[in-house]
Amino acid sequence: MNQSLFQYLLRMGDTTLVLSQRLSECCGHGPALEEDLALTNVSLDLLGQARLWLTLAGEVENQGRDEDQLAYLRDAPDYRNYLLVEHPNGHYGDTIARQFFFDVWHYFLLQALCASSDERVAAIAEKSFKEVTYHVRRSSDLMVRLGDGTPESHAKMQASVQTLWPYVGELFADDEITSDLAGRKVIVSHATLWPDWLAQVGQVLNEATLVLPDPDDANHPAFRGGTVGRHTEALGFVLAQMQHLQRTYPGASW
Template sequence: MDNAKFEYLLRQGDNALILSQQLSQLCGKGPALEEDMALTNVALDLLGQTRMWLSYAGELEGHGRDEDRLAYLRDSREFRNCLLVEQPNADYAQVMVRQFFFDTWHYFLMRGLLASTDQRIAEIAEKSLKEVTYHLRRSGDLVVRLGDGTPLSHAKMQAAVDELWTYAGEMFIYDALDEAMVAQGVAPHAEPLREAFLQHVGEVLLDATLAMPSPEAYMQRGGKQGRHTERLGYILAEMQFLQRAYPGADW
C-alpha cells in the first residue's frame, strides 16, 4: 500500500465528510426556505465527493474497509480533516464565511488535481469540479450580500472573517506527506494555491466591504495530522452513533 497516498485521500475525504455533516445539522434551520434547501444540497454534494475519496482510499489500503467503515469506525485522532471544517455553526455569518474559505481552497485544489499523475484522483477532481464551482459562486455571492448589507449583517460577517481567518491557512501548510504527493505529481504545489486563494478572497471581501486580515497572521494547524479541537468529538458522536450502537446494521 502507498501509505502517503492513502493518507492524502483520507484528508480529502474527511474534509468533505465533516463539512457535509456540519451543514446537514442545519437542515430545517436555514434563514429562508430556499437557503435551507441550498445548504442541504451542498451537504449532499460533499457527501458524494466523500464517497469517491474514501472508496478509493479503502481500495488502496486493501484491508476490506469501504467508505462506510472509514467514515463510521474511526476515532477522532484517525481523522485527517483540516480544523476549519470542524468549527461550530455558531451563527449564519460563521457558516457562510467558513464555507467561503473552504470553497475557495477547494475550487483551486480541484483544478490543480485535474493534472494529477494518479488518473483516479484526476477523475474524482473532474467529477467534483462542477459542484465545487457552484459552491464557490454561491458562498462568495452570499458573503458580498451580507457583508455589504445592513450594519448588523456587516458586523457579524466581519467578526466571522476575523475569527475564522486563523483556520484558513492550514490547507497551505504542507508537511512531508503533502510534499511527497507533490514530488510524485499527485498533488499541486502549495504556493500557487495560496496565491490564488488570497487573490480571490481579497477580491470578494473588497466587494463585500469587509477587511481582509493579514495573510501573514498565525495559522492554526494539526488537523491534517489528527490533532483536532474538542468539537470534532461531538460531530463524530452524532454522525457515528447508529453504526456504533448497532454494528453492521443494514436496512
C-alpha cells in the same frame, strides 16, 4: 500500500465528510426556505465527494475497509480533516464565511488535481469540480450580500472573517505527504494555491466592503494539527452524532 496517497485521500475524504455533516445540522434552520435547500444540497454534494475519496482510500489501503468503515469506525484522533471544517456552525454568517474560505480553496485545489498523474484522483477531481464551481459562486455571492448589507450583517460578517481567519493557514501547509505526492505530480504543493486563493478572497471581501485580515495571522501554529489527528473538541461531538447508529448496532444495514 502507497502510504502517502492513502493519508492524503483520508484528508480529502474526512474534510468533505465533516463539512457535509456540519452543513446537515443546518437543515430546517436556514434563514429562508431557498437557502435551507441550498445548504442541504451543498451538504449532499460534499457527502458524495467524501464517498468517492474514502472508497479510493479503502482500495489503496487494501485492508478490506470500505467507505462506511472508514467513516463510522474511526475515532477522532484517526480523522485527518482540516480544523476549519469542524468549527461549529455558529450563526448564519459564521457558516457562510467558513464555507466561503473552504470553497475558494477547494476550487483551486480540485482545478489542479484534474491534471493529477493518478487517473483515479483526476477522475474524482473532475467530477467534484463541477459541483464546487457552483459552491464557490454561491458562497461568494452571499459574502457580498451580507457584508454589504445592513450595519448589523456587516458587523457580524467582519467578526466571522476575523474569527475563522487563523484556521485557513492549515489548508496551505505542506508536509512530507504533500511534498512526496507533489514530487510525483499526483497533487500540487498546497502552498502554491495561496496566491490565487488570497487574491480571490481579497476581491470578494473588497466587494463585500469587508476588511481582509493580515495574511500573517493565518499562519498561527496553534490552529493546525487536524491532518495528523490533533483536533478541537468540536470534532468529537460531530462524530458522536454521525457514528451513533453504526456504533450502537455494529454491522447494521438497510
